[in-house]
Amino acid sequence: MYTQGLDQRPADGATKAGDDPAALAAFQARVDREEKIEPNDWMPQGYRRTLVRQISQHAHSEIVGMLPEGNWITRAPSLRRKMILLAKVQDEGGHGLYLYSAAETLGVPRAEMVDQLLAGKAKYSSIFNYPTLTWADIGAIGWLVDGAAIMNQVPLCRCSYGPYARAMIRICREESFHQRQGYELMLKLAQGTSEQKRMAQDALDRWWWPSLMMFGPSDRESIHSSQNMAWKIKRVSNDELRQKFVDATVPQGHYLGLTFPDPELRFDEASGHWTHGPIDWSEFNRILAGDGPCNRERMAARRKAHADGAWVREAAAAFAAKRARRQRAEAAE
């Protein structure tokens, strides 16, 4: 995961301030030629800020996303499922690591980004502020949440910023694996006992709308995406990505024999697309602002892990310093 409306805040599109117009034009020309921008290249301040914010929010999402899924590792119902889930959550941690590294190439240390998250100043994908209540939620997250993440992230593999684009290529490969495993889990439930079917339906009921929200507000309301489009940080609009996701996912849900919690969902013969009912953006905005079922718990868990681990990080740093001193002393002898 997971770039949702990660371009939510008012844009840093105000590029002009401080940036030399000739340099800006040359930069835009490079982007237009589909050249990759690398860490040591000149870039507009707004481009740098936008990327730091987007990549770090993406990294935070991977890390916070470990919590709802980690919630079921100790209750996975078979050894195979336990291994799949452990491997997935481990992958998500790895995604966080690559993404923090990609953001660090823009000059912001990981510790500073983590501090911003813990201080409540940085966002992460709101999808992880929903609870995982049954085992089926693990399937639904893989199928829907990783599925939506792939739709969002495949275009980012062509992002103009080289380190981000390269991180996304690797990440997308793993996300599609997660998506298939999640769907396979759902399939098993859908073919199972009446209780398992109930679990699967209940999970779809709770995760469907939040998954659609992961693509962020409609383009009609998005004020700043044009600058990000020009810079090729963003390459496909929120609504287009959402539509692609709906078109891909609805037939999969029907194959499972499940019902989508949207009475207006129907196939439009004329356009060849599935059309859905209105999304409740008030719920999205409320959760983004901090009032979701698990916002406080998720942040409390991250803060507790960080605080409880402080003595460990201090010990590692103290040991590294001691060892370096000893090695210098030996070299001097």
Next chain:
Amino acid sequence: MSGGARFEYLLRLGDSCLVLGHRVSEWCGHAPELEEDIALANVALDLTGQADLLLGEAARTEGRGRDADALAFLRDAWDFRNLLICERPNGDFAHTIVRQFLFDAWQVELYAALTGSGDSALAGIAGKAVKEAEYHLRHSGEWVVRLGDGTAESRTRAQAALDALWPYTGEMFETDETSAALAAAHVAPDPESLRPGWTRIVDSILGEATLTKPQAGWMQTGGFNGRHSEALGHMLATMQFLPRAYPGAKW
């Protein structure tokens, strides 16, 4: 050697992996830093994989139609045969790391010996698992050194963990009828024969970590006979919840 002894032995190995893997997996998302979240998840994953192979082999030996999942999810605590150290609660990071280190050192010695087992299935499992165990040992050993020789606080915590867990190391070298039968049949090493190698590893790392090895003294026992600590029942209540709540369901 009877099939019963082989079954018992495979349970000892497999249950130890399953139970310790479960404990380590409890850290997921809560570790002191991101690299450790990933490393601990990886250890948990390896141990669960080993449990799957060992319990699968146990189930085949038993020949009563059970599989690895039935053994993991449908036995009660008294039928578990893991080392007691594996079920000790995580405690702080020092506790988790010291537990892992003492176990990894034993597992490396054990698997290395089992690669030469006359039992080809067991030798095959050990051949794959010994590489994982060596990797785990490098990870846990490095942390024991960092914590022991880090700050005053980390040193105090690491020493406290070592003192608390030491009485659980005696079980690793216990001999009984089962182990004697397997040793006689050249299936498994005499547990006592693993002690010198284990001691060398432990002494070397504790020395580097400037930690004090606890005095030899009274040792906990019971895991091989199904006499466990209170902690295991709670773990199984969590681990086995779904297969118990929905009997017969396939996942």
